[in-house]
Amino acid sequence: xxxxxxxxxxxxxxxxxxxxxxxxxxxxxxxxxxxxxxxxxxxxxxxxxxxxxxxxxxxxxxxxxxxxxxxxxxxxxxxxxxxxxxxxxxxxxxxxxxxxxxxxxxxxxxxxxxxxxxxxxxxxxxxxxxxxxx
Amino acid sequence: xxxxxxxxxxxxxxxxxxxxxxxxxxxxxxxxxxxxxxxxxxxxxxxxxxxxxxxxxxxxxxxxxxxxxxxxxxxxxxxxxxxxxxxxxxxxxxxxxxxxxxxxxxxxxxxxxxxxxxxxxxxxxxxxxxxxxx
DNA sequence: GTTTAATTCTACCTTTTAGTAGTATTTAAC
DNA sequence: GTTAAATACTACTAAAAGGTAGAATTAAAC
Ligand code: SF4
Ligand code: SF4
Numbered sequence: 001x002x003x004x005x006x007x008x009x010x011x012x013x014x015x016x017x018x019x020x021x022x023x024x025x026x027x028x029x030x031x032x033x034x035x036x037x038x039x040x041x042x043x044x045x046x047x048x049x050x051x052x053x054x055x056x057x058x059x060x061x062x063x064x065x066x067x068x069x070x071x072x073x074x075x076x077x078x079x080x081x082x083x084x085x086x087x088x089x090x091x092x093x094x095x096x097x098x099x100x101x102x103x104x105x106x107x108x109x110x111x112x113x114x115x116x117x118x119x120x121x122x123x124x125x126x127x128x129x130x131x132x133x134x
Numbered sequence: 135x136x137x138x139x140x141x142x143x144x145x146x147x148x149x150x151x152x153x154x155x156x157x158x159x160x161x162x163x164x165x166x167x168x169x170x171x172x173x174x175x176x177x178x179x180x181x182x183x184x185x186x187x188x189x190x191x192x193x194x195x196x197x198x199x200x201x202x203x204x205x206x207x208x209x210x211x212x213x214x215x216x217x218x219x220x221x222x223x224x225x226x227x228x229x230x231x232x233x234x235x236x237x238x239x240x241x242x243x244x245x246x247x248x249x250x251x252x253x254x255x256x257x258x259x260x261x262x263x264x265x266x267x268x
Numbered sequence: 269g270t271t272t273a274a275t276t277c278t279a280c281c282t283t284t285t286a287g288t289a290g291t292a293t294t295t296a297a298c
Numbered sequence: 299g300t301t302a303a304a305t306a307c308t309a310c311t312a313a314a315a316g317g318t319a320g321a322a323t324t325a326a327a328c
Contacts, residue, residue: 012237
């Protein structure tokens with residue numbers, strides 16, 4: 001029931017960049033305790049997905065490519081396949097409609113809605129500042 | 135954000151056994167579309183954890199070792215390491231107390247409580263019957 | 269223009285999760 | 299007692315997630 005590491009790292013990276021304005025991969029790696037090479041893999045992905053933009057060369061780094069209030073957690077999670085179409089549910093019955101549902105459906109409905117709304121409504125701006133530690 | 139396959143299978147297995155009374159690994163494998171060898175690995179684990187008891191030899195199979203109303207989803211998930219001590223949270227800050235918390239803590243608190251309560255309060259008996267399909 | 273500090277690309281390695289194979293053991297039915 | 303249908307044990311393989319290595323590219327600083 002946890003997010004995968006890549007998603008967790010991505011959230012913390014975006015949060016840190018948001019608070020810092022601009023910063024390098026080296027700084028991110030050190031401050032967030034994320035292995036440098038793995039971090040750059042994720043930041044490169046974040047650049048391609050237009051969450052951040054990169055400034056190459058000396059004195060370079062990353063900064064947000066849009067306002068932090070316009071980046072929702074849900075958008076990040078979807079990008080890293082955390083909430084894709086058929087994988088959003090507990091027991092993962094293939095096509096769930098009125099007729100076919102898994103045994104947990106009724107119990108899962110409310111908490112699921114709540115957590116999805118939370119992910120939709122929470123943006124990078126909303127996150128607690130300076131709470132980027134491990 | 136999904137449960138792992140083993141946990142999902144375990145819930146469906148227990149639900150099916152509960153509705154059927156007693157049944158063999160072969161039947162479980164066929165009806166639940168779970169690979170036979172993988173299924174027996176899980177049932178053996180369920181026997182050791184005292185969720186079910188096995189009847190060996192010809193005409194054998196499995197049945198619940200306690201009332202279905204006494205088996206909570208939470209207990210199953212905990213057994214398969216889905217909700218162990220430090221792994222229950224989103225961003226996974228090491229030791230979260232009043233001082234140290236991850237950026238998502240405030241937003242996550244309510245949905246987390248809700249889903250945990252749901253897992254605590256839902257038993258095998260509560261699950262929708264005959265909703266054991268893939 | 270050279271240096272240096274930065275990002276990017278390609279490819280590989282490691283760990284965990286998921287699944288498979290084969291054999292041994294148990295026990296009711298005959 | 300032999301057979302057949304069942305579970306249990308040991309060990310392996312495959313796929314996905316997590317992480318590493320090294321070289322190539324970029325651009326500000328000097
Ligand atoms: S039946 Fe409901 S809870 Fe189960 S996988 Fe489908 S949508 Fe999710
Ligand atoms: S700070 Fe809160 S939300 Fe974050 S990992 Fe700890 S308990 Fe979970």
